[in-house]
Amino acid sequence: MSTSTAALSYEDVAARYAPVIGLETHVELGTRTKMFCGCPTDFGAEPNTQICPVCLGLPGSLPVANRAAIEATIRIGLALNCSIATWCRFARKNYFYPDMPKNFQISQYDEPLCVDGYLDVDIEGQTVRVGIERVHLEEDTGKTLHIGGATGRIHGATESLVDYNRAGIPLVEIVTKPVPGTGALAPHVARAYVTELRDLVRSLDVSDVRMEQGSLRCDVNVSLSLPGGEWGTRTETKNVNSLRSVERAVRSEMIRQAGVLDAGGRVKQETRHFHEDTGETTSGRSKEEATDYRYFPEPDLVPLAPDTAWVAELKAALPELPRARRQRLQLAWGLSDFEMRSMVNAGAVELVEETVTAGASPEAARKWWLGELSRHANAAGVELSEVGVTPAHVAELAALIDEGRLTDKLARTVLDGVIAGEGSPAEIMTSRGIEVVSDAGALTAAIDEAIAANADAADKVRDGKVAAVGVLVGAVMRATGNAADAKTVREMILARLGAA
Ligand SMILES: [Zn+2]
Numbered sequence: 068m069s070t071s072t073a074a075l076s077y078e079d080v081a082a083r084y085a086p087v088i089g090l091e092t093h094v095e096l097g098t099r100t101k102m103f104c105g106c107p108t109d110f111g112a113e114p115n116t117q118i119c120p121v122c123l124g125l126p127g128s129l130p131v132a133n134r135a136a137i138e139a140t141i142r143i144g145l146a147l148n149c150s151i152a153t154w155c156r157f158a159r160k161n162y163f164y165p166d167m168p169k170n171f172q173i174s175q176y177d178e179p180l181c182v183d184g185y186l187d188v189d190i191e192g193q194t195v196r197v198g199i200e201r202v203h204l205e206e207d208t209g210k211t212l213h214i215g216g217a218t219g220r221i222h223g224a225t226e227s228l229v230d231y232n233r234a235g236i237p238l239v240e241i242v243t244k245p246v247p248g249t250g251a252l253a254p255h256v257a258r259a260y261v262t263e264l265r266d267l268v269r270s271l272d273v274s275d276v277r278m279e280q281g282s283l284r285c286d287v288n289v290s291l292s293l294p295g296g297e298w299g300t301r302t303e304t305k306n307v308n309s310l311r312s313v314e315r316a317v318r319s320e321m322i323r324q325a326g327v328l329d330a331g332g333r334v335k336q337e338t339r340h341f342h343e344d345t346g347e348t349t350s351g352r353s354k355e356e357a358t359d360y361r362y363f364p365e366p367d368l369v370p371l372a373p374d375t376a377w378v379a380e381l382k383a384a385l386p387e388l389p390r391a392r393r394q395r396l397q398l399a400w401g402l403s404d405f406e407m408r409s410m411v412n413a414g415a416v417e418l419v420e421e422t423v424t425a426g427a428s429p430e431a432a433r434k435w436w437l438g439e440l441s442r443h444a445n446a447a448g449v450e451l452s453e454v455g456v457t458p459a460h461v462a463e464l465a466a467l468i469d470e471g472r473l474t475d476k477l478a479r480t481v482l483d484g485v486i487a488g489e490g491s492p493a494e495i496m497t498s499r500g501i502e503v504v505s506d507a508g509a510l511t512a513a514i515d516e517a518i519a520a521n522a523d524a525a526d527k528v529r530d531g532k533v534a535a536v537g538v539l540v541g542a543v544m545r546a547t548g549n550a551a552d553a554k555t556v557r558e559m560i561l562a563r564l565g566a567a
Pocket of ligand 1: 101104105106117118119120121122123235
């Protein structure tokens with residue numbers, strides 16, 4: 068349903084309606100082989116080169132479950148505070164789609180591997196506990212490519228190609244419980260949850276969780292109700308492909324549903340598609356005629372019965388999770404909530420921590436990563452971790468500054484060299500001949516020259532007009548190619564002119 072009224076403001080919608088959100092996230096696991104066969108899982112391989120009779124579903128082939136994928140799913144479940152089933156089964160989900168070579172998907176239905184957990188997310192100084200309904204394991208589908216259409220969609224395409232390389236890659240689905248009560252913060256909570264989940268899965272080292280490559284995919288559920296009223300009908304917006312889009316999809320769907328309700332209409336339960344270009348959702352298929360998937364227990368696989376001792380072992384071996392780590396570092400480094408958030412938002416936590424481990428002070432590490440290096444990353448349009456400078460480089464640079472061999476200004480020139488791939492800071496100092504001129508003889512000579520060339524300024528300083536020393540400091544800095552410490556130079560000039 069569309070409305071002809073002008074778009075409502077988000078603030079107005081959030082003031083009058085209470086949203087309930089829910090998120091379904093798919094994580095493609097980074098196992099070496101597929102879920103039920105030995106095919107490799109490398110991203111970007113030539114189409115249809117990583118396939119076999121099992122993942123193509125050829126008659127007579129039999130699946131065998133991948134233990135590494137089951138282990139990864141249990142670890143995700145444990146990290147999300149879930150209970151792990153002691154016995155559960157895979158289920159066959161029947162539907163016909165060209166990128167599903169078997170015409171069914173092996174998934175889990177009423178017996179998921181992990182249930183009833185939670186993930187805490189921090190947002191604007193408060194903690195929101197997002198309940199986790201279930202975490203289950205399934206296999207991914209292939210990929211369809213529509214050629215010839217303007218937008219890569221099937222409409223207008225002249226041909227469609229199918230690549231089955233992805234078919235059968237292990238996929239973990241993480242479903243939240245409905246999250247009510249977040250009010251106007253709902254879009255932020257949705258984004259913060261997916262961000263936290265991504266970081267958590269990454270810390271477990273079970274997936275590269277790259278949204279742009281599709282190894283983390285998100286569906287966003289939204290409904291609106293009047294405050295205190297019964298929950299409204301929800302829509303499900305599919306395949307939202309970036310963190311920013313998660314936030315935008317919730318916001319735009321809230322505004323759209325409010326428009327429908329304001330006009331006296333009824334929100335239809337349906338699947339919707341998010342459009343990056345307009346930031347809006349459009350109607351997909353109606354859930355009221357949802358396909359009957361005719362789920363039944365997968366007859367070709369034995370039930371899953373994870374040994375409780377094994378699960379306990381996996382739990383004991385979980386790494387420190389991102390939120391706990393942030394809290395520990397914030398305390399250790401004495402940072403305010405705001406300072407910690409800036410570091411998180413810049414993607415700098417890990418880099419700063421590694422720089423401190425490599426010997427730098429937390430202050431120096433933060434200063435370089437959040438200052439100079441963030442500027443470089445922004446200018447180049449890359450992540451901070453991809454700027455070409457390692458924590459070891461930054462620690463080395465900080466040490467050279469502490470030893471008085473580099474000024475901040477020289478250090479920035481040295482960093483340019485590191486970014487350009489010329490080597491380590493010490494190597495660049497040698498190759499480019501950069502070093503603070505601390506040799507007293509060389510500095511004294513430069514100072515005498517500056518005094519001789521700027522007699523007026525020197526006289527003023529001698530007469531007590533100390534502000535005039537700036538001209539002389541400038542001249543010495545130019546003469547040394549900015550390779551002297553300005554503070555030292557100033558003190559030496561004042562001493563020389565008897566004004567100190
Ligand atoms: Zn295969």
